[in-house]
Amino acid sequence: MSDVKNILLAGVGGQGILLASEVLSEVVLMAGLDVKKNEIHGMSQRGGSVVSHVRYGKKVFSSIIPEGDVDILFSFELLEACRYLPLMRKNGRVIANNWQISPPSVARGVQAYPEKLPEKICEMYPESLIVDGLELALAAGNPKTVNTVLLGALSNKLEFKKEMWLEALEKMIPARLLDVNLNAFESGCQVC
Amino acid sequence: MKKVLLSGNEAIARGTYEAGALVACAYPGTPSTEILENITQYKEIDASWAPNEKVALEVGIGACFGGARALVTMKHVGVNVAADPLFTLAYTGVRGGLVLVTADDPELHSSQNEQDNRNFAKFAKVPMLEPADSQEALEYTKLAFEISEKFDTPVMLRSTTRISHSKSAVVLGKRPSEIPQPKLERNPAKLVMLPGNARKRHLIVEQRTLDLEEWGCSQPFNTIEKGDGKIGVITSGVSYQYVKETLPDADVLKLGMVYPLPKQLIRDFAAKYDTLYVIEELDPFIEEQVRAMGIEVIGKDKLSICGELTPGRIKFQLFGEEAPAEDTSEELPPRPPNMCPGCPHRGVFYELKKAKAFVTGDIGCYTLGFMPPLSAMDTCICMGASVGMATGMTKVLSEEEQRKVVAVIGDSTFLHTGVNGLMDMVYNKSKATLIILDNRITAMTGRQENPTSGYQLNEMEAPRVDMEQLCRAVGVKHVTILDPYDLEMTGKVIRAEMARPEVSVIITTKPCMLVPRDNQNPRPPLFVDHDKCTGCRACLQIGCPAITFDVENKKAIVDKIICTGCKVCQQTCGFDAFQECGE
Incomplete structure (x- = not known):
């Protein structure tokens, strides 16, 4: 199954992870590859952890990424990235939003948010990329476009042509929000 | 194509x-x-x-x-x-x-x-x-x-x-x-x-x-996929995908129809292999029927009956190959689901906890009232069960303890199967109290309409069930309508109805915060006046995701972006530290 590429998207309910995985899957389908995407809804809508698996290649069977085979861990939040690090391949890559959202125990001051996560991630996976998603989204004109900024950063590391990403975005984002999202995507593409 | x-x-x-x-x-x-x-x-x-x-x-x-x-x-x-x-x-x-x-x-x-x-x-x-x-x-x-x-x-x-x-x-x-x-x-x-x-x-x-x-036995949905002929696998559904992932060379009998089983097809397939696996999630459903045909298989003797299968779990359970799992260590703070900021259920559970109620709970967003710091749900079985269970409990408890029993149920769940329990409460003179959290929507599954919403699945308008009249019609004499954002009143009503030695129903009437049509007048978010905040942490006891505690400065902070201005936190503060933005 070595020709199958595995991307695990992680984050917190409400961050736009499911839309991002939709766009990614759409791009893969446009490229004529087989794709499967899998996620857990339900309770996660209430601010819980959200995780989505995207797998593509000539032929994909399991929609769950086999444990230890994650090529890219694409996380919208640092603690959530940390949770799924053990599922990575040895030479995998993390693309993570430089953002902390306190889970309930941290918000109540009962537990501490783990320190120095960007450093820890980059030490374990030297090819990793930490993206200042909110800063770039604000510069693009709308703080809610963090997910599109991050998709831009991801697109740099994948084999699909930029035009396909733009086409998928045009197809899946409402017209009134398209321009600001295209800006956001572009600024994500500049991250390296 | x-x-x-x-x-x-x-x-x-x-x-x-x-x-x-x-x-x-x-x-x-x-x-x-x-x-x-x-x-x-x-x-x-x-x-x-x-x-x-x-x-x-x-x-x-x-x-x-x-x-x-x-x-x-x-x-x-x-x-x-x-x-x-x-x-x-x-x-x-x-x-x-x-x-x-x-x-x-x-x-x-x-x-x-x-x-x-x-x-x-x-x-x-x-x-x-x-x-x-x-x-x-x-x-x-x-x-x-x-x-x-x-x-x-x-x-x-x-x-x-x-x-x-x-x-x-x-x-x-x-x-x-x-x-x-x-x-x-x-x-x-x-x-x-x-x-x-x-x-x-x-x-x-x-x-x-x-x-x-x-x-x-002769239909294409029950199909044999040839591998190298060394081992045979019988499987179906999503397990088939994991089999192809972990045993790419096996011969596979993939069952599209899992009942009734194509017995002759299975017999013919099984006869070819010394090693035959049945790989299925949960119960040994196929396995037991195959074994009953006198065919030896490897199945739930190795694979777990509990939990779903994954490629890694199959490798581990069948062949002992260690597979990594996500990090669940204690140092990593968990991120469970939580009631939303501004959820009308929050104040009710806060007051139930203060009143030391024993809460028979039900299925819906309010099941999250179980989570700390609210920690105010004591049972949860199935849709509608809160009501009958409360009645049953009061049958066996001392008079003092009877008063502690409160059933809590949402509007959709109440109409699903809770209303029958209420008829029993009245008919058989239950001593328990029932709280109906009416937010006019089936919220937990993603906000679906129900007979209290005023709308149908196709978004056409529909009559609304009048909860109060429904309760009165089955014979409840004491029905109180309550604004759950008013903590003092919520606490007072809950205590009064708990003390009443006969059936009483409390109905909260504030809509789900996530339904735009019911929330057309946004309220300004709050902020914490740090000159007044003493760091006492009283506000943290409501478990609102919009409030975090700054451990370094010992002050509470409100996230203005997600605060809905419901002011429940304001009422827990003894120092008047929560103020409206823009005032």
Whole structure:
């Protein structure tokens, strides 16, 4: 199954992870590859952890990424990235939003948010990329476009042509929000 | 051929459309909910939410007896509720095809148990199909309608969370251009299940199962995929995908119909291998039947009955190869779901905890009242159970303890099966208190309309059940309407009704914060005046996601972006530190 590429998207309910995985899957389908995407809804809508698996290649069977085979861990939040690090391949890559959202125990001051996560991630996976998603989204004109900024950063590391990403975005984002999202995507593409 | 990405649920909806069905009915439940939501795009199908799964199935049966094809969907535990009509529908058979989708939830991603509803197919004596991806979900839905009519039986289609919520590429077909107008047709010997008729029908049911078993041996949905011939695997549904991932060289008998099993096909397949596996999630459903045929297999002696399968778990459980898992260590703070900022349920649970109530809980967003720091739910079994359980408890407790028992249930769950418990409360003079959290929506499954919403599934306006009048009509004398954002009043009313040694009902009436039409006048968010905040942490006891505690400065902070201005936190503060922004 070595020709199958595995991307695990992680984050917190409400961050736009499911839309991002939709766009990614759409791009893969446009490229004529087989794709499967899998996620857990339900309770996660209430601010819980959200995780989505995207797998593509000539032929994909399991929609769950086999444990230890994650090529890219694409996380919208640092603690959530940390949770799924053990599922990575040895030479995998993390693309993570430089953002902390306190889970309930941290918000109540009962537990501490783990320190120095960007450093820890980059030490374990030297090819990793930490993206200042909110800063770039604000510069693009709308703080809610963090997910599109991050998709831009991801697109740099994948084999699909930029035009396909733009086409998928045009197809899946409402017209009134398209321009600001295209800006956001572009600024994500500049991250390296 | 153009391919589109569809989830299993979207594909089932599409398959129903392509099968020419005229009716679809359901009660929402994860992971089944999106099937009906997606069917609304096909205007040819009358799609509706029923108050519970039993009614949904009965509506489906009516449409089918009227002569149309009908789809009924539910989550696994919903079939428990619909079991009564199902078991006798198995006897009557159908006129138009009837397909019942059960969406099971191995691993309990969003459920209270992990029951394997393949057992229902065997128990009710109806055939069951199990797709392994979205293309099959579409094809098998159409096939299920065909089998239903060909064999005069309801057909179950079993999905699981990983089928319902996974997307894969699908080639679409077309809906038949002409669907005949259904007409009444009397056939009491078949449709009136009195003992004399039902005895005759039972014989037909048993023969039907034998016929299906034989027919299934030569059908393409039960298929053998050749590998290198060394080991054989019998599997079905999503497990098939994990088998292809972990045992790419095995010969595989993939079962599209998991009940009844194609016994001769299995015998012929099994005869070729010294090592034969049955790889299936949850119960040894296929395995036990294969073993009963005298065939030795490797199955649940190695694979776990609990939880879902994954490629890594199969490798570990069958071959001892260690597979990594996500980090669940204690140092990593967990991120469980939580009541939303501004949720009208929060204040009720805060006051229930203060009143030291013993809360019999129910199924919905408010089940999260169990989570710390609210920690104010003591039981949760199934839809509607809170009410009867409260009554039962008060029957055995001392007078002092009786007063502590409070049942808490949401509007949708109350109308689902809670209202029967309320009739019992009145009829049998229960001493318990019932709180109905009426937020006018079935919130937990993603905000579906229900008879208290004022809207139908297709967004058409509908009459609203008047909760207060309903309670009074069944005989409740003490009904109090409550604004749950007023903590002082909430606490006072809860204590007063707990103390009352007869049935009383409290109804909260604030809508879910996530329903835009019910929240058209946004309130300004709050902020914490740090000159006044003493760092006492009282506000943290409501568990609002908008409030965090700055450990360094020992002050509470409100996240203005997510604060809805409900002011519950303000009422917990003894120092007037919470102020409205913009004042």
